[in-house]
Amino acid sequence: MDPGTPPVGANRLEFRLLGAFEVLSCGRPIVLGSRAMRRLMALLTLNANQVVSVDRIIKVLWDGEPPATVRTILQGYVSRLRKLIVGAAGDVGDVAIITRSPGYLLRIDPGRIDLHRARELAKKAALLTGRSRAVALRAALELWRGHTLADMDDLPALRAIAMSIEELRLSLVEDRIAAELAEGPRTGLVTELDELVAAHPLRERLTDQLMMALHHTGRRADALRRYHALRERLAEELGVDPSPQLQLTYQRILQDEATVVAPETAEPASTDSNEPAVVQPVAGHTQVVPAQLPPRIGGFVGRDEEFIVLDSLRPSRRDEGGSTIAVVSGEAGLGKSALAVNWAHRVSNGPDSEYPDGQLFASLRAVDPCDPPVSPADVLRQFLIGLGLTSEQIPTGLTERTALYRSITAKRRMLVLLDDAVDHLQVSPLLPASPSCTVVITSRRMLDGLLITNGARLIRLGPLSAAQAGELIKRLAVGVEPTASDLDRLTELCGNLPLALRIAAARMTGDPELSIGDLIDELADERRRLGALRAGDPQISVRGALELTYRRLRSDAARLFRLIGVHPGVELSRSVLAAMSGSAFAQVAEQLHVLESVHLISSREHGRFGSHDLVRLYARELATDELDDAERLAAETAMVDFYLAVAERGRDLIRSTPGSPGPYAPGFELPETTSLDQAVGWFDREWNNLMHAARTAVRRQRHEAAWRIAWGAAPYVLFRHLLDESTELFDQGLASARTSGDRFGECLMLRCRVNVALYRSAKSEEALEHAVEALAIAEELGKLEILAPAVSSVFTSQANLGRYEDARQGGERALSLYQQLGDLPGQAMALNNLAMIDQFCGRVERAYERCLEVLALYRRFHDPGHEAVVLNNLSELAAELGDWSAAENFARQARSVAVSCGASVQEAKALVHLGDVYHHLGDQFSAKFRWEQALILLQGSSSPVRAEIDERLARLTTDSTLPVLDGEAAAAAIPSPQTEQASKASRDPV
Known part of the structure; x- marks a missing residue:
């Protein structure tokens, strides 16, 4: 079958990616449903016959914040697409969407996909010459x-893939023009090339071809002007000279040679213009078995999983139609070359070698500090000489050399190792066509083009494990016997990066006076760490390795990398980078893709990005050295403004409080946060960055921003019981408000301190002191919306100290103030806390009735977080009244509501109450299980509920001599709420 023609059968079902995505049945588009369903189908088609994980699908389709029910939504999409596609495919059954862990797979005849057919035509054209080559390339482009x-285009991941495929199209256009130029002068090519060069002004091959076309049509002066225009532009924008090939074309035109043919277009004469030229074996060529691999890398450890992937490329282990190419990609210093070379030696040596016809090796010099990258034509010359040809037998053109190289290797079993590749364009001519050959490529880039056009396997290398890093140090640091703790600390400071570990080992071995303790002290100082990770040769250093990658970035990506160095956090979002750079989301997404492709950053969950520790230190050095004070200040200002704005919006979603400052509008785009789940999720992910932003605000003397960030985070702190974790934030906020004389901010920060103190300890004099001070400021300010919560803070603090009469009067005043404001949430809060006073005073039935009123209020204005709080309070009160059935019912409701809104602390408290119920019923096993579940939920929290659970579990262990307690004994085993005032610390003052 012609590769340009889709297969017959199954109603001629065809999948089309090369344009707007569509699926055709009998030539008519199938309606695929929503935009998300179409995109899912496109993603599966791009990865035809390969499993696409659910996590990757979510990351691609929901760029940013996916909905909480995203996996259920995805299952629905897949189900509907199955019905559409299977219905269109009919009975043939060669097209299906299959569930296969960890995701989904589109099983399909690749011939039904236009992109696959274009690739096949491109491969066919690579084996042709003359007019036949141009015809095949035209067919692919059509x-x-x-x-x-x-x-x-609005999805960054799909846009990046589309850009790679468009790069393939442009390469095919260039190849087709080269083939047509070889046929002779054509005026029409000049017009076409003019348009292409205008669209791609820095693409040197197009300018080269335009110069040749102009020269062939007698426009020598125009051809020379084109060269000078590009030379000036390259110097101005990139600081580089034209390529050697372009300079050669210029010299030939300048000398007015009769025939100017670039090496890539030079083709042998064909005896029949209708048949492709066949490269014949070279006369006098003696087969040679090359052995060009560099020496093994000493001290190599680990990488077992990567070896398994590489082994899958070996002819004896390869599935039919499996890939023969692997790309080992990763950041500087990870040992990509060491992995490839050591594996190549392992599979090439010995009598059982699967590559008896030899190994070819070339360093392509993508990041060589002294020499430019090697051209494919030069590498092919090296390979052909290694295969036994003389210089006279090697043709001059890239096309001819590629064809000859593929002819010689066609039936050989060889291993080709290409180290430090620039991009897929440099590598493509060096790939043997024979499936009996295996190719391993290393690069700091991911070489997406090879993954798309050649189906290459990608091995993304990461740092060594801690154990492997320690083993590497022990193997290389001869005579050094570190303790286990010193070894762990040293490998941690080196970030488990092989290059850093080798340098550290070399320094200790080469300098007997340098102890491991001294080296650890030197590396522990972040300002000195990169400088310390260098060998005697200045070119062997972590900073130098990173420098080579950074200096080859395009200007916008390099600027974004410097701005990443301004951000003090470990992980950050695309949204904050867009704010800091003053760029649109789409532009930042593209720049991040560039940085990720060279492994200066890596993508994490929820659209976030991070870097290796040493890479992050390098970015911070660049931010200090290459950004001026104004740029750093602008970036830090935008960062603080971003976290302040999103925190205040999140605050209102968790708990809207009258009397809060108006929402902060920073003047740039913010991430979508419209629900409680999204707000809590954002705070969960950004808590550390929020702390960094507040510290930055203080350092820059932006005192209002500092306390407003703290106020924005306050409801989240209580939602998650981050009591110890928030001390710095609120202390800092209070100090900032006082420094700037901001009485309003001081009042709000004092109230935050009250709440944290109340949650941490029931009997808190500190809480009352802060509450009284806040109330005095509120009375001074004189606004009801500020006064009401201040009064409430005082009466809640008094109640927890047992001053019930004073507290009751304050509670009634707070309720009256909230009624005047028409503030239903405030009224609910006041009623709940009055119920708490009733409970403390032994009026349990009255407390129970008040809490039922509060529950109705929270359900009325739909506040699930506080609804869970009141349901837990009702469960406790029902237990005090001896109604264990109601206690269990309220606890189960509380757990359900808490789960629905992500309130993990309230879920834990509901589990505690359920455990109490089971213990009362004599079921110790179920009680223990519930309490242990609650403890797991509270991991990482400083909530006092943890201490209550520990006490219950300890008491249960003491009583474990009794296998099962009857109801009366079980009730006695747990102190009743009336006698356990200390446990009221876990009762939430709403």
Whole structure:
């Protein structure tokens, strides 16, 4: 079958990516449903016959914050797409969407996908010459109906893939023009090339071809002007000279040679213009078995999983149609070359070698500090000489060399190792066509083009494990015997990066006076760490390795990397980078893709990004050295403004409080946060960054921003019981408000201190002192919306200290103030806390009735977080009244509501109450299980509920001599609420 023609059968079902995505049945588009369903189908088609994980699908389709029910939504999409596709496929059954862990797979004849057919035509063209080559390339290009995935540009991941496929199209256009130039002068090519060069002004091959076309049509002066225009632009924008090939074309035109043919277009004469030229074996060529691998890398450890992937490429272990190419990609210093070389030696040596015809090796010099990258033509010359040809037998053109190289290796079993590749364009001519050959490529880039056009396997290398890093140090640091703790600390400071570990080992071995303790002290100082990780040769250093990658970035990506160095956090979102850079989300997404492709950053969950510790230190050095004071200040200002704005919006979603400052509008785009789940999730992810932002605000003397960030985070702190974790935030906020003389901010920060103190300890004099001080400021300010919560703070503090009469009067005043304001949440809060006073005073039935009123209020204005609080209070009160059935019912309701809104602390408290019920019923096993579940939920929290659970579990262990307690004994085993005032610390003052 012609590779340009889709297969017959199954109603001629065809999947089209090269343009707006569509699926055709009998030539008519199938309606695929929503935009998300179309995008899911496109993603599965791009990865045809490969499993796409659910996590990756979510990351691609829901760029940013996916909904809480995203996996259920995805299952629905897949189910509907199955019905549509299977219905269109009919009975043939070669198209299906299959569930396969960890995701889904589109099983399909690749010939039904236009992108696959374009690739096959490109492969066919690579083996042809003359007019036949141009015809095959035209056929491939005709499959494009427009820009790849033209309707999906707003998703960064799909846009990045589309850009790679468009790069393939442009390469095919260049190849087709080269083939047509070889046929002779054509005026039409000049017009086409003019348009292409205007669209791609820095693409040197197009300018080279335009210069040749102009020269062939007698426009020598125009050709020379084109060269000078590009030379000036390259110097101005990139600081580089034109490529050697372009300079050679310029010299030939300048000398007015009769025939100017670039090496890539030079082709042998064909005896029959209708048949492709076949490269014949070279006369006098003696087969040679090359052995070009560099020496093994000493001290190599680990990488077992990567070896397994590489082993899958070996001919004896490869599935039919499996890939013959692997790309080992990762950041500087990870040992990519060491992995590839050591594996190559392992599989090439010995009598059982699967590559008896030899190994070819080339360093492509993508990041060589002294020399430019090697051209494919030069590498092919090296390879052909290694295969036994003389210089005279090697043709001059890249096309001819590629064809000859593939002819010689066609039936050989060889291993080709290409180290430090620039991009897929540099590598493509060096790939043997024979499936009996295996190719391993290393690069700091991911080489997406090879993954798409050649189906290469990607091995993304990461740091060594802690154990492997320690083993590497012990192997290399001869004579050094570190303790286990010193070894752990040293590998941690080196970030488990092989290059850093090797340098550290070399320094200790080469300097007997340098102890491991001294080296640890030197590395522990972040300002000195990168400088310390260098060998005697200045080119061997972690900073130098990173420098080579950074200096080759395009200007916008380099600027974003410097701004990452301004951000003090470990992980950060695209949204904050967009704010700091003053760029649109789409622009930042593209720049992040560039940084990720060279492994200066890596993507994490929820659209976040992070870097290796040493890479982050390098970015911070750049931010200090290459950004001026104004740029750093602008970036820090935007960062603080971003976290302040989102925190205040999140605050209102968790708990809207009258009397709060108006929402902060920073003047740039913010991430979508419209629900309680999204707000809590954002705070969960950004808590550390929020702390950094508050510290930055203080350092920059932005005192209002400092206390407003703290106020924005206050409801979240109580929602998660981050009592110890928030001390710095609120202390800092209070100090900032006082420093700037901001009485309003001081009042709010004092109230935050009250709440934290109340949650931490029931009998808190500190809480009452803060509450009284806050009330005095509120009376001074004279606004009801500020006064009401201040009064409430005082009466809650008094109640927890047992001053019930004073507290009751304050509670009634607070309720009256909230009624005047028409503030229903405030009224609910006051009623709940009055119920707490009733409970403390032994009026349990009255407390129970008040809490039922509060529950009705919270359900009325739909506040699930506080509804869970009141349901837990009702469970406790029902237990005090001896109604264990009601106690269990309220606890189960509390747990359900808490789970629905992500209130993990309230879920834990509900589990505690359920455990109490089971213990009362004599079921110690179930009680213990519930309490242990609650403890797990509270991991990482400083909530006092943890101490209550520990006490219950300890008491249960003491009583474990009794296998099962009857109801009366079980009730006695747990102190009743009336006699356990200390446990009231876990009762939430709402």
